[in-house]
Amino acid sequence: MVTYLDHAASTPMRHEAIEAMAPFLDNLYANPSGSHRFAREARKALDEARDVVAQTLGCLPGEVVFNSGGTEGDNAAILGAVRRLGGVAVCPAAEHHAVLHCVEHLGGVVVRVDNVGSVDLLDLQRVLEEATEDKPVTVVSVMAVNNEVGTITPMRDVARIVRKYAPNAILHTDAVQAACWIDMREITPLVDVLTLSSHKFGGPKGVGVMVLKTGKHLEPLILGGGQERERRSGTHNVAGIIATAKALELTDSTRVSECERVTVLRDRLVDEIRAALDGVLETVPRQHRVPGAAHLCFLGLENEALLFLLDQVDVCASAASACASGAMETSHVLEAMGVERSWSNGALRLSLGHTTTNADIDKAVSAIVSAVNQLRR
Numbered sequence: 546m547v548t549y550l551d552h553a554a555s556t557p558m559r560h561e562a563i564e565a566m567a568p569f570l571d572n573l574y575a576n577p578s579g580s581h582r583f584a585r586e587a588r589k590a591l592d593e594a595r596d597v598v599a600q601t602l603g604c605l606p607g608e609v610v611f612n613s614g615g616t617e618g619d620n621a622a623i624l625g626a627v628r629r630l631g632g633v634a635v636c637p638a639a640e641h642h643a644v645l646h647c648v649e650h651l652g653g654v655v656v657r658v659d660n661v662g663s664v665d666l667l668d669l670q671r672v673l674e675e676a677t678e679d680k681p682v683t684v685v686s687v688m689a690v691n692n693e694v695g696t697i698t699p700m701r702d703v704a705r706i707v708r709k710y711a712p713n714a715i716l717h718t719d720a721v722q723a724a725c726w727i728d729m730r731e732i733t734p735l736v737d738v739l740t741l742s743s744h745k746f747g748g749p750k751g752v753g754v755m756v757l758k759t760g761k762h763l764e765p766l767i768l769g770g771g772q773e774r775e776r777r778s779g780t781h782n783v784a785g786i787i788a789t790a791k792a793l794e795l796t797d798s799t800r801v802s803e804c805e806r807v808t809v810l811r812d813r814l815v816d817e818i819r820a821a822l823d824g825v826l827e828t829v830p831r832q833h834r835v836p837g838a839a840h841l842c843f844l845g846l847e848n849e850a851l852l853f854l855l856d857q858v859d860v861c862a863s864a865a866s867a868c869a870s871g872a873m874e875t876s877h878v879l880e881a882m883g884v885e886r887s888w889s890n891g892a893l894r895l896s897l898g899h900t901t902t903n904a905d906i907d908k909a910v911s912a913i914v915s916a917v918n919q920l921r922r
Contacts, residue, residue: 547859548905548912552745552837552898553692553722554863559747559795559899562788566749569784577781578772587783594790601797602739603730604756610773611786614753615721617766618740619643621755621777622717623684625763626738627651630715632683635672637664638881639693644686644719645877654682658881661833662696666706673710682711689723689732693865693878693894694829695838697727704735715761721745725796725898726804726835737761741793743785747899748792752785799899807897808836810906814895815839817910822917826888828879839895842884846891846920854916860909863894 549557569590575583577591592606599606612618623634624647634653636644639662648655654672657665664687676682687703690696700718707716717738720729724746733739733756743752757763757776769778796803812831819825824844834840843851848864855862865876879889895909 546904546908547861548908549861549900550839550895550897550905550909551861551863552725552901553695553894553896555744555750556725556747556898557900558744558749558788559792561795562748562792565791566784566788569787573783577783578770587781590787591781591783594786597790597794598754601729601793602741602754602756603733605759607774608756608758610755610757610776611781611789612753612755612773612777613751613782615641615719615740615742615745616643618742618753618755619686619717619719620647621763621766622715622738622740623647623651623686625766626684626715626717627653628764629762630683632681632714633676634684634686635669635682636686637669637688639664639691639696639878640686640688641692641719641721642877644688648686660882661829662691662694662878662882663698663833664703666699666702669703670706670710673706673714676711682714684715684717685711686717686719688719688721689727690720690835690838691878692722693876694840694882695722695834695896696829697833697835700732700735715763722835724793725800725837728797728800738763743789743792746792746796748789749785752782752789754789754793796899803899804836807901810901810903811836811839811897814897814906814909815841817906818913821910821914826884828882828884828892837897839897841893841895842879842888843891843893843917844888846917848890848892850920851891851893851913851916854919855912858908858912860912862909863896864892865894 575587577587595606634648634651636648637658639658657668715737718736721742737758739756741754744750767778826842828840
């Protein structure tokens, strides 16, 4: 039996989401942009899904833009803002590469993070204050929850600083890792653009959501048929969107109980590993991160060897972002946080989710303790 502790990379699809999308992979196959009766049926289902997504995110249906996922949404927010408004893009050093590489590509500014991986608010304020009229800051992107270590960003404080020192800038948040653990209605009102990826909360891969607030405009990345009110052209993935709405609705309705359940499992996982082994660093204090994140560093180990041994006994984990798997380079997040190499080389990201059980924790603890002891011998 596989023990899957890599939910931050991708969650198993919820069965209800699979059931919801199935008819649109079979009989209800029409393009919703058509004018005939079958197309109108697809359009009706698409509109209903948009309403559900808007309700769970706390925005208007017309502010929901469906796309291919978090990377497209992040690119659309940052590149779209700078291409339309000019100026400078800003983000923290611990952002997902979908944001960080966009900002660097545009020659933007990367601000510091603190020792738990959250944006340094004073450095953010400094950068915004130092912006000039000929090079104004036009977009600030700060993730709601860090994808590697699970740190929760104080988005209310970020919004306060951006609105005060760069009132004309678009504020974007990559909320891909937040939807399972935080009520989006607390975040959406604070920002101008918000991006999600369906496969992070029990939906299918290749589908995403961008919330673009009324009155805010981005230069579209994809041109063509004018779908999504000219904001993102391309034929709708109706089945994927239907499944996304169902997965998000279930995530929203079960969030409180799931947070409580997963917190207990996460704490037991970490506590039992630390009790059995010396030289284990819990990278971020628990009060600063979401319930599903258990990030540990093992002194003197190489995480590539550790992941190999865990894979041999069917325990699925990761060292950093799944987008960087195979590279096995030192995490840019841990480097930005100031974690020493002797610790960061042995980083292990264990992420829990809606399918995690007590049996998974039992097996993971046993496997990790055994692997670490083997490598240290």
